[in-house]
Amino acid sequence: xxxxxxxxxxxxxxxxxxxxxxxxxIQYAIxxxxxxxxxxxxxxxxxxxxxxxxxxxxxxRACVQATDTMVFVxxxxxxxxxxxxxxDACVNAGILDAKVYPKxxxxxxxxxxxxxxxxxxxxxxxxxxxxxxHFHPEHPSEHFDNRDAEFAFLPIMDIFFNETxxxxxxxxxxxxxxxxxxxxxxxxGRFFLTITAHHLLINETTSYGDVGAISKPPxxxxxxxxxxxxxxxxDYPWVMAGGDDAAHPVHDKHxxxxxxxxxxxxxxxxxxxxHALLSHMRLDVFAKFISGNAQALYKTDVKEFLRLTKKPFxxxxxxxxxxxxxxxxxxGKTIDYTLEKNFSA
Numbered sequence: 001x002x003x004x005x006x007x008x009x010x011x012x013x014x015x016x017x018x019x020x021x022x023x024x025x026i027q028y029a030i031x032x033x034x035x036x037x038x039x040x041x042x043x044x045x046x047x048x049x050x051x052x053x054x055x056x057x058x059x060x061r062a063c064v065q066a067t068d069t070m071v072f073v074x075x076x077x078x079x080x081x082x083x084x085x086x087x088d089a090c091v092n093a094g095i096l097d098a099k100v101y102p103k104x105x106x107x108x109x110x111x112x113x114x115x116x117x118x119x120x121x122x123x124x125x126x127x128x129x130x131x132x133x134h135f136h137p138e139h140p141s142e143h144f145d146n147r148d149a150e151f152a153f154l155p156i157m158d159i160f161f162n163e164t165x166x167x168x169x170x171x172x173x174x175x176x177x178x179x180x181x182x183x184x185x186x187x188x189g190r191f192f193l194t195i196t197a198h199h200l201l202i203n204e205t206t207s208y209g210d211v212g213a214i215s216k217p218p219x220x221x222x223x224x225x226x227x228x229x230x231x232x233x234x235d236y237p238w239v240m241a242g243g244d245d246a247a248h249p250v251h252d253k254h255x256x257x258x259x260x261x262x263x264x265x266x267x268x269x270x271x272x273x274x275h276a277l278l279s280h281m282r283l284d285v286f287a288k289f290i291s292g293n294a295q296a297l298y299k300t301d302v303k304e305f306l307r308l309t310k311k312p313f314x315x316x317x318x319x320x321x322x323x324x325x326x327x328x329x330x331x332g333k334t335i336d337y338t339l340e341k342n343f344s345a
Contacts, residue, residue: 002283003291004304005270008038008073008097009134009171009194009242011262012060023063024321025247025266030068033270033339034243035302036294038073041099042108046077050089071300075099078133079111080118084125091129098126098133102140105149106216107246107261114140116156120163127166127190132297134169135160138217147204150175150217161185167192172244174199174217176227186238192297194242195228198263198329200276211253212327215244216261232289233281240294243269249324263329264319270306271313272329274337307340 012025029037039060041047047056053074064070074095076086087098100119103112113119126133137157138149150173158181160168167190170182185191198213203222207213219225232239246262253260265272270290277286295302314334319326 001305002270002274002308003287004035004302004306005033005241005273006036006291006294006298006300006302007034007241007243007245007269008036008294008298009196009244010034010037010039010266011244011246012037012039013247014043023060024319026060026063026070027065027068028267028319028321029245029269030064030070031339031341032245032265032267033306033308034266035069035304036071036073036298036300038075038097041075041077042101042106042111044108046108046111047075048077048079048082048111049086050076050093050095052076053090053095054093069302069304071302073097073298075134077101077111078113078119078122080113080115082119082122084122087122087125087129087131091131096131098131099136100133101136102138102153104142105138105140106136107248109136112140116159120160123160123166124164127164132167132169133160134171136216137170137173146216146218147220151177154178154181157181157185161188161191166190169194171242172196172199172217173228174220174224176220176224179227179231182231183236186236192238192240194240194244195232196242196244196263197265197269197272197276200225200228201272201330212329212331213263214253214261215246215263229277229280232277233285235285235288237288237293237296239289240297241273241290245269247319247321247324247326250318250327253327264326265329267319267328268313268315268335268339270308271335271337271339274308275335278337309338309340310336311338312336313338
């Protein structure tokens with residue numbers, strides 16, 4: 001028995017806004033063990049204000065079947081044009097999370113930030129009114145290669161940490177060189193980190209040529225992968241799962257020269273985390289990483305438990321998601337754990 005997965009970093013795209021009665025992305029997330037989802041705001045248009053987020057979540061909730069449980073966390077996008085009034089409207093609507101993207105560095109980041117000094121006052125205000133701010137931590141300058149873009153973001157984050165009192169979330173950490181900085185910031189009680197399952201399983205060598213594993217930020221070296229696992233094993237309360245389970249149609253993933261970034265893991269995400277971690281740490285540490293730590297941050301009380309068994313599970317070659325054919329991360333490979341369907345207690 002294992003607590004249900006709390007996943008504050010997911011991508012629901014725009015599927016349910018295109019006519020689906022039941023959104024398969026949400027149903028697959030439920031199948032994969034998630035009972036809380038934080039949908040990212042980098043949709044085509046972008047979730048730019050309180051009205052956008054409220055409408056988006058209303059559609060999402062309408063797609064959850066009556067027999068299922070799912071909590072949604074509203075997240076608004078901060079850009080260089082976001083105002084303090086925009087933030088106040090979100091907080092008044094119960095939206096307590098915001099996300100900052102680096103312009104041009106990842107999927108649908110056309111609304112992203114190029115000049116971070118321009119959002120410092122808004123991020124400071126977020127802390128004053130009780131809003132958490134999440135960052136896609138890659139430097140927007142293309143002078144930094146993909147491998148180094150996350151490490152190059154450290155000075156930017158350090159400014160936001162020192163010049164605000166805001167709770168900051170560094171999402172999908174990959175670069176072990178950042179760990180000493182994360183540990184130092186976390187002493188404040190207002191720094192948190194999410195880590196994906198796929199970055200715990202691959203490095204840039206083992207994933208070379210695997211289109212399904214291409215994501216942003218990209219996998220780094222083996223020392224980085226091992227460093228992330230060792231960090232989770234330290235049982236820090238500020239380190240959490242965050243799937244970044246981004247679905248893309250197969251024709252976008254296989255596009256030459258501009259491949260879509262995202263490793264789709266949602267339908268088997270809890271089992272994939274177990275495959276990556278359970279041989280390296282105690283079960284109680286794993287449970288806090290995939291559920292307890294995020295529940296404490298988001299002040300939720302998801303009490304559902306699921307049956308996870310050590311039984312081989314073969315990842316399907318593809319999933320049908322509305323009009324899309326999606327090839328998942330590690331398509332066709334077998335992992336060590338299976339999440340039993342139709343069981344909860």
